[in-house]
Amino acid sequence: MENPIVIPEAKRVRMKAAKVDWKKVKNMKVLYLMILIPITFLAVFNYSPMYGVLIAFKNFRYVDGILGSDWNNFAYFRQIYEDPIFRRAFWNTLRINIISIVCTFPLPIVFAMLLNEMRRVRYKKIVQTISYLPHFMSWVVIGGFVYQMLSPEIGFANAILSLVGVEPIYFMTKTSLFIPILLSATVWASVGWSSIIYLAAISAIDPGLYESAELDGANRLKKAIYITIPSIIPTITILFILGLAGILSAGFDPIFNLYNPMVMDVADVIDTYVFRKGLQESQFGYAAAVGLFQSVIGIILIYLANKTVKRFSDYGIW
Numbered sequence: 001m002e003n004p005i006v007i008p009e010a011k012r013v014r015m016k017a018a019k020v021d022w023k024k025v026k027n028m029k030v031l032y033l034m035i036l037i038p039i040t041f042l043a044v045f046n047y048s049p050m051y052g053v054l055i056a057f058k059n060f061r062y063v064d065g066i067l068g069s070d071w072n073n074f075a076y077f078r079q080i081y082e083d084p085i086f087r088r089a090f091w092n093t094l095r096i097n098i099i100s101i102v103c104t105f106p107l108p109i110v111f112a113m114l115l116n117e118m119r120r121v122r123y124k125k126i127v128q129t130i131s132y133l134p135h136f137m138s139w140v141v142i143g144g145f146v147y148q149m150l151s152p153e154i155g156f157a158n159a160i161l162s163l164v165g166v167e168p169i170y171f172m173t174k175t176s177l178f179i180p181i182l183l184s185a186t187v188w189a190s191v192g193w194s195s196i197i198y199l200a201a202i203s204a205i206d207p208g209l210y211e212s213a214e215l216d217g218a219n220r221l222k223k224a225i226y227i228t229i230p231s232i233i234p235t236i237t238i239l240f241i242l243g244l245a246g247i248l249s250a251g252f253d254p255i256f257n258l259y260n261p262m263v264m265d266v267a268d269v270i271d272t273y274v275f276r277k278g279l280q281e282s283q284f285g286y287a288a289a290v291g292l293f294q295s296v297i298g299i300i301l302i303y304l305a306n307k308t309v310k311r312f313s314d315y316g317i318w
Contacts, residue, residue: 056289076289089273092266096179097247104183105243107191112198113224131192143257146185147172173262186254201235202228237309245302248294270294
């Protein structure tokens with residue numbers, strides 16, 4: 001008598017998991033229809049436009065179309081390397097993002113921890129609402145507000161300085177002040193909204209840990225240092241890695257609405273450079289090449305950052 005075929009337990013589990021339970025699918029058809037909306041959005045607006053990346057490698061002509069245009073033998077990428085304006089935008093982008101990560105990344109964490117320590121729910125909700133509001137404002141409005149506040153004629157800042165006998169300062173035309181102004185406006189607009197994910201992570205911490213710490217005599221500061229921060233380290237790590245991935249994207253909206261020709265030496269970044277080349281000068285192929293370069297560097301950075309963080313800890317994106 002032949003021995004029956006013995007299927008390993010692990011393989012049986014995989015085979016069972018691979019089977020589709022159509023009854024459950026039918027019961028959750030509404031959820032599948034709901035998830036179809038974001039999938040369709042990603043397919044239409046994120047993946048289908050990737051076909052247009054081909055113009056970075058071609059001498060694109062409208063009459064020939066993307067596929068009919070001739071290949072350019074990486075001419076645009078050589079142009080990127082040789083263009084001094086691009087090099088300026090590249091280093092400005094790096095500088096702004098590095099300063100932003102060092103100076104502003106911890107602020108939403110601190111703000112979330114402070115909100116968590118508020119005991120009166122009513123005041124906590126009021127503070128949260130006020131801090132979230134700037135996120136829903138257009139950067140056109142925020143940029144206009146900043147210009148008005150710092151105006152040498154009617155600005156609040158110069159009005160204060162005039163009271164102590166200081167001459168009006170043209171804040172928005174000084175290269176040394178542009179990055180501090182940009183970061184201040186960005187923090188004001190985003191710190192409240194960015195703290196939401198940290199608040200969610202803090203709310204998931206076991207309250208028993210805090211109760212045990214109180215029994216041991218720990219005050220609020222010690223509980224924050226020894227319980228809150230270690231508990232949200234995975235969230236901090238993931239957001240830090242994702243932040244490094246965007247190190248070559250300083251953000252088009254805030255810079256475009258705050259910079260001017262007087263501060264171009266420190267304010268021109270890759271995003272504004274691509275805008276000028278692509279839309280104002282109609283160099284679509286070259287702008288696509290710069291955008292592709294930016295994306296490739298971002299992918300490499302997120303991979304290296306994830307690998308480095310996982311080497312020293314157990315946390316990472318994958």
